[in-house]
Amino acid sequence: MALDDKGGVWKSGRGRGRRTPKGRQLDDAAWAEVRALLGDAPRRRDLLIEYLHLIQDRYGCLSAAHLRALAEELGTGMAEIWEVATFYAHFDPVKEGETPPPDLTIRVCDSLSCELAGSEALIAALERGMDPNRIRVLRAPCMGRCDTAPVAEIGHRHVDHATPARVEAALAAGDFHPEIPAYETLAAYRAAGGYATLARLRESGDWKQVQETVLASGLRGLGGAGFPAGRKWGFVRANPGPRYLAVNGDEGEPGTFKDRCYLERTPHLMLEGMLIAAWAVEAERCFIYMRDEYPAVLEILRREIAALEAAGIVAPGQVELRRGAGAYICGEESAMIESIEGKRGLPRQRPPYVASVGIFGRPTLVHNVETLHWVARVCREGPQILNAVEKNGRKGLRSFSVSGRVAKPGVYLLPAGSTIRDVIEAAGGMAEGHAFKAYQPGGPSSGLLPASLDDVPLDFDTLQPHGSFIGSAAVVVLSDKDSARDAALNMLRFFEAESCGQCTPCRVGCEKAVKLMQAGSWDRALLEDLCQVMADASICGLGQAAPNPIRLVMKHFPDEV
Numbered sequence: 001m002a003l004d005d006k007g008g009v010w011k012s013g014r015g016r017g018r019r020t021p022k023g024r025q026l027d028d029a030a031w032a033e034v035r036a037l038l039g040d041a042p043r044r045r046d047l048l049i050e051y052l053h054l055i056q057d058r059y060g061c062l063s064a065a066h067l068r069a070l071a072e073e074l075g076t077g078m079a080e081i082w083e084v085a086t087f088y089a090h091f092d093p094v095k096e097g098e099t100p101p102p103d104l105t106i107r108v109c110d111s112l113s114c115e116l117a118g119s120e121a122l123i124a125a126l127e128r129g130m131d132p133n134r135i136r137v138l139r140a141p142c143m144g145r146c147d148t149a150p151v152a153e154i155g156h157r158h159v160d161h162a163t164p165a166r167v168e169a170a171l172a173a174g175d176f177h178p179e180i181p182a183y184e185t186l187a188a189y190r191a192a193g194g195y196a197t198l199a200r201l202r203e204s205g206d207w208k209q210v211q212e213t214v215l216a217s218g219l220r221g222l223g224g225a226g227f228p229a230g231r232k233w234g235f236v237r238a239n240p241g242p243r244y245l246a247v248n249g250d251e252g253e254p255g256t257f258k259d260r261c262y263l264e265r266t267p268h269l270m271l272e273g274m275l276i277a278a279w280a281v282e283a284e285r286c287f288i289y290m291r292d293e294y295p296a297v298l299e300i301l302r303r304e305i306a307a308l309e310a311a312g313i314v315a316p317g318q319v320e321l322r323r324g325a326g327a328y329i330c331g332e333e334s335a336m337i338e339s340i341e342g343k344r345g346l347p348r349q350r351p352p353y354v355a356s357v358g359i360f361g362r363p364t365l366v367h368n369v370e371t372l373h374w375v376a377r378v379c380r381e382g383p384q385i386l387n388a389v390e391k392n393g394r395k396g397l398r399s400f401s402v403s404g405r406v407a408k409p410g411v412y413l414l415p416a417g418s419t420i421r422d423v424i425e426a427a428g429g430m431a432e433g434h435a436f437k438a439y440q441p442g443g444p445s446s447g448l449l450p451a452s453l454d455d456v457p458l459d460f461d462t463l464q465p466h467g468s469f470i471g472s473a474a475v476v477v478l479s480d481k482d483s484a485r486d487a488a489l490n491m492l493r494f495f496e497a498e499s500c501g502q503c504t505p506c507r508v509g510c511e512k513a514v515k516l517m518q519a520g521s522w523d524r525a526l527l528e529d530l531c532q533v534m535a536d537a538s539i540c541g542l543g544q545a546a547p548n549p550i551r552l553v554m555k556h557f558p559d560e561v
Ligand SMILES: Cc1cc2nc3c(=O)[nH]c(=O)nc-3n(C[C@H](O)[C@H](O)[C@H](O)COP(=O)(O)O)c2cc1C
Pocket: 220, 221, 222, 223, 224, 225, 226, 227, 248, 249, 250, 251, 252, 253, 328, 329, 330, 331, 332, 333, 334, 366, 367, 368, 369, 371, 372, 540, 541, 542
C-alpha cells in the first residue's frame, strides 16, 4: 500500500482519523489531582471506597474525569469504578455536562424516631428556607442518634434536636467537622488495667479456655442474629489460615445507637475484645468496618489505632479501618465483606459461610462492636458478669437503644429478660401526655407489637412466636398520638430505599408494598401474598424480614388499615 505525503494510510478515507482510543479520555489535570490526593498510598483495588471518599471529601463530588483518572491509577476499568461509586448514598458521581451538587449538603433523618419527632416538618422548612444553589437538603436514613431526634447533619456536623433555628445557627457557626466527645484514651484505659488480659493471653493463654469462658457467659452475637459468640470461633479456626477478623460497625438498623455510645465512651473495650478474638482464631489482620454516619467514631478509631501501633500493641497495618459510604445493607455480614473488598455491598449467596470463605476468600470471624466489647469484659471480669444476671427465666444483659415517646431516650443496660414495661420505666416512663400504644422491639426488621404484649421478655428466641425478634434491641415506643400504619409505612420506605436490588422478591416486593400501603384501605390478601413471596424467596435478611411490619400491623391494628 502506498503512503502519500498528506498523512499516509491512517488519514485516508474521509480524512478524519481517530486520534485517541475509543472511550472516555484521561484528563491530565484530573489525573494529577487524583495522584496528589492518593500520595504515597498503595494503589490497591480493595481500597477503592477509601479513594472515592478522598475525592468526594476534597471536591464535593466524583466527576467523571476524576473517576477515569482513578481507574487509570488502580489499573482497573471505568465501569467497575462507576458501579461502586453509584451504589453508595454518600457518593455523588457526576457525568460530563451534569451540574455538580452545591458545596454544602444537609441530611435530615426521616426514619421512625425522627419522623415521630417532626422531621417531615423540618425537611419542608429547610427546603423552603435554603438557596438550592448553595445548599441541598437530602433525606437520609437513621443516623444512630435517635435519642436526640430529630437529627440533621451539615457536612459531618450533627445537629441534635434539630429545628430550623438550630440548623441556621450551625450554618452560621460554619464548623462542619464532627464534634469529638470526651472518651477514654489508650493511656487511661491502660492505667485502669486495660490490655493486661490481652498481654497475658498472648504470653501464655489457651484459646480453648477463653472460648469456654465466653461460651459459659452465654454471650450471643449482638448484631442481631444472636449466634453464640464462642461457638463461631471454633468454626473459623477449623479452616486453614490465613484468617481474618471483621468488626461490624455498620449499625444501620433504624433505632439502634448502642454501638456508637460504647465507641464514643470506651473504644478500647471493643478494641481489646477484637484483639482477644483475633488471637483466639489466629486472625492475621483485623478490619473495622465503620459506618460513615459516625464521623466522630471514625476519628476516635483513627487516633486510637495509631496509639495502639505506637505502643506496640498491634503491628502497623494489622488493624485496618474501613469507612462505609451510606448503605444499610453493608451491615449484612457478607455485603460488608464485599464492601471491605472495595465492591458494591451485595449480600452473597450462602453456603459457603463467611467463617470459611470471607474477606479475600479467607476464613473470617465477623463480630458486632458490642459483642467484642463484652468479650473484653467477660475475659477480664469473668463469665458471671453476664450469666449471673437472671430475670423472667432469661440470663444475661441487653443494651436497649430506646427512643420514641419515652421521657428519657438513651441506651439502657438491663437484664435480657426485661419486658417493654421495664424498658419504658428505665427510660423515665412515657413522655408527658403520651399513653403507651405499641413498640418496635428490635428495629424495623422486627415489626411492631401492641402494648398488650407487655409481658414478654425481650430476649433472643422469646419474640419468634409473636412473629418478631429482638435483633439489635432497637426499641421505639409509640403512643396513642401515633399511627401504627404510618410507622409500618415508614419502615417499608426504609427497606425500599435500602434494598440492594439484587433479588426480585425484595427489590420489587418492597416497592409494591409501599404502593399498597399508601392506599386508603390495605388490600390485605394481596399484601399477605407479597409478604409470603418476600419472606420465602429473598436472598438475605432484609427482604426476609421486611414483611414483619406489614404482617404485625395487619394482625394487631386491623382497624387502622
Ligand atoms: C439486613 C441486615 C443488616 C444487618 N446489619 C447489621 C449491623 O448493622 N451491625 C451488625 O453488627 N450486624 C448486622 N447484621 C448482622 C450481621 O449479618 C452478622 O450477623 C453480625 O455482624 C455478626 O456479629 P455478631 O455475631 O457479633 O452479632 C445485619 C444483618 C442483616 C441481614
